[in-house]
Amino acid sequence: MKNKTIGIISGTNAIREEGEIFLKIAKKKGINLILINIAEKFNLNSFKKRINKCDIIYCAVWDNFSVELIKMIEEWGKKIFETSKSYYCSEDKWMFYVKCTENNIPTPKTILLSGNINNAKKELKEFGRWPVILKRIYGTRGEYVGKVKGIGEAELLIKKFWKKGGEKCPIIAQEFIKSPSYRVTVIGNKIMQTVIKKNKTGWKATGVYAKKFERFKIGKRLEKVVKKLIGVTDIKIVGIDILKKNGKWMVLEVNAQPALDFFEEEREKLIEEVLDMLIKNCD
Numbered sequence: 001m002k003n004k005t006i007g008i009i010s011g012t013n014a015i016r017e018e019g020e021i022f023l024k025i026a027k028k029k030g031i032n033l034i035l036i037n038i039a040e041k042f043n044l045n046s047f048k049k050r051i052n053k054c055d056i057i058y059c060a061v062w063d064n065f066s067v068e069l070i071k072m073i074e075e076w077g078k079k080i081f082e083t084s085k086s087y088y089c090s091e092d093k094w095m096f097y098v099k100c101t102e103n104n105i106p107t108p109k110t111i112l113l114s115g116n117i118n119n120a121k122k123e124l125k126e127f128g129r130w131p132v133i134l135k136r137i138y139g140t141r142g143e144y145v146g147k148v149k150g151i152g153e154a155e156l157l158i159k160k161f162w163k164k165g166g167e168k169c170p171i172i173a174q175e176f177i178k179s180p181s182y183r184v185t186v187i188g189n190k191i192m193q194t195v196i197k198k199n200k201t202g203w204k205a206t207g208v209y210a211k212k213f214e215r216f217k218i219g220k221r222l223e224k225v226v227k228k229l230i231g232v233t234d235i236k237i238v239g240i241d242i243l244k245k246n247g248k249w250m251v252l253e254v255n256a257q258p259a260l261d262f263f264e265e266e267r268e269k270l271i272e273e274v275l276d277m278l279i280k281n282c283d
Contacts, residue, residue, distance in 0.1 A: 004282045005032040012039040025272045046271045055282045062257045072248045082256045083208035089233040090256040094137045107251045109175045135175040179243040188277035
């Protein structure tokens with residue numbers, strides 16, 4: 001029986017840090033592994049040749065460039081995780097909120113602000129939740145996210161986001177919930193890891209802002225929310241960020257291509273689980 005070939009698309013740092021672990025586990029399992037570094041100079045013909053050698057591909061990086069690659073790979077008829085469809089759950093913060101509310105998944109109250117600054121100010125006044133979190137609907141690692149206490153600060157931050165981004169990207173306003181960020185990592189429908197992300201020096205605890213990590217036990221109520229969310233988003237390898245409001249769980253966002261390095265001693269186990277899931281989905 002021919003050995004399966006798996007392609008891993010990533011950037012330079014991730015390949016350097018995790019590539020050796022992927023290669024070691026793949027060798028143990030008799031898998032051919034192709035590491036594809038998208039930080040290198042891109043050549044379409046070379047890229048397509050490498051993709052055609054693969055039975056399945058995992059894109060371990062998520063940005064606008066990688067999304068274009070994913071759409072190309074789908075057009076070529078190759079199986080890939082995650083699909084371009086998942087982009088609208090993990091990256092479009094407004095559509096994620098809509099999807100949660102449509103499926104009765106608890107999430108912080110959120111409104112979509114008008115592209116007209118005067119209308120946006122009126123909408124914020126009607127929303128009436130201060131302080132409030134302002135976010136561009138697209139953005140990663142806490143970029144284009146800020147907390148404001150009133151209309152004046154909100155107007156300045158909205159204009160700053162529009163100017164800094166080089167485009168008038170839509171912005172959402174979201175209720176502020178004072179809470180650590182609880183991360184649940186799921187691989188192939190299995191809950192693999194829980195992490196409490198804390199930051200004592202600021203209100204942000206997601207992404208690069210967390211300074212301390214601890215584990216937490218996941219109860220039946222949260223497990224039910226997580227399972228429902230997995231079914232709604234259909235993301236196979238996902239990190240779910242959750243907050244606590246008055247003792248109740250609130251889903252903040254989902255992250256495709258989640259970090260696997262919160263606890264170094266569990267990193268290899270999680271990477272092996274990723275490879276096992278990819279093998280099962282080769283056929």
